[in-house]
Every structure is written in C-alpha cells, then in structure tokens.
Amino acid sequence: VTQNPRYLITVTGKKLTVTCSQNMNHEYMSWYRQDPGMGLRLIHYSVGAGITDQGEVPNGYNVSRLKKQNFLLGLESAAPSQTSVYFCASSHSAGAQGNQPQHFGDGTRLSIL
C-alpha cells in the first residue's frame, strides 16, 4: 500500500489530496487518522470501486474511489485540527465471510499551519 505524499506542510484553507494505491487486488480500502492518545480513527472507507461510506470522523474530508486500486482522501479547506498522521489501509474483503487483516501504508504526516 503506497501513500503520497509522505509529508506535507500547508496552510489553513488550502485544498489538498492524499493518494493511496494498492496492487493486491483488494476490494476494501480505508482512511484513518492517528492522533496522540486517541489511536486510529476511521474517516471513510470503500468496499469497492465507486462505493464509499463514512467512518467515525468523516467531517471535513471527502474520498474518491474511481478505480479499485486507488483511494483518494481530500480536504476541501484544510484546518489546523486536521494536523495528524493519516494511514491508508486495504484488505481482501470486508464482507461477513471474509474478515481479513488490513495492510497499512507508511502514513502521511500532515501539518496545517
């Protein structure tokens, strides 16, 4: 699972996109943010191309999954509260019969000034 960029510093109000791609033919992809003392929190997830849904903390974020292998995370208007480490993850499936472990990208460290 490959995320880009790995590091990004920007200012309040900017629009930005973080990309995630996987070459394992996984159906399920997700975006998390990780903040000190709060663990990983699910932002949005996707169970297949063109299908996305909200997680625990979706406000301020949008996602796009036009192709199975790519899952984009967008911030329409970046805010300091969105300073965090973002992880993309993928797994084979997310259906009832297939509870597969997720494979994580290396993370994107985002700082919003």
Next chain:
Amino acid sequence: GQNIDQPTEMTATEGAIVQINCTYQTSGFNGLFWYQQHAGEAPTFLSYNVLDGLEEKGRFSSFLSRSKGYSYLLLKELQMKDSASYLCAVSSFSGGYNKLIFGAGTRLAVHP
C-alpha cells in the same frame, strides 16, 4: 455505542512475559485483531480471534472471551525489539460490511 479500552502504557523486562488487556463493547461483533506499531511506522497485523479461546503464534498469543467482551495479548520471552505500541481493534459488522474500530493503543517499553 462502541468502546474499546486498553492500558496506555506498560513496562517489562527483557526475557519476561507481559499481558496486554483489552475490553470492548460493540454491536455486531465479528472478531478482534491485534496490531503492532513501532514508533513512526505503520501498524502490522499480529493476530485475529473470532471464537473464544487462545490462539498461539510463536512468542505471541491472543485470547478472546466474547461473553466478557475481553481479550488479551500475551508476549513471551520479551526482546528489546518488542518495544512498540499494541493496538486492539474490534471488527463490527453492520450494513453488510465489517468496519474496524481501534483502541487507543498500549505503549510497551521493554528494558534490559
């Protein structure tokens, strides 16, 4: 709602055994994962339990009691490289799909 609790920090000595506990409350429970995360790195999969009992994998074992909403990760013969955060994550099935909800993680420090 959903809630996952695990201790914030633990310390242990090299060569010893440590048990990291996790309690949870969730609807649509469909299994519990443990991940290891070294500082500045991505989480990596350690274990998965969906039925009650103990799953052993080398130096690491994981236990689940669904009736008690309780799991633990047991690390034996601790090594310095085991210093990391250990994340408990519950799979919750709803709307036809599983979602993974993480606890805040337990930071384990292994000392010589």
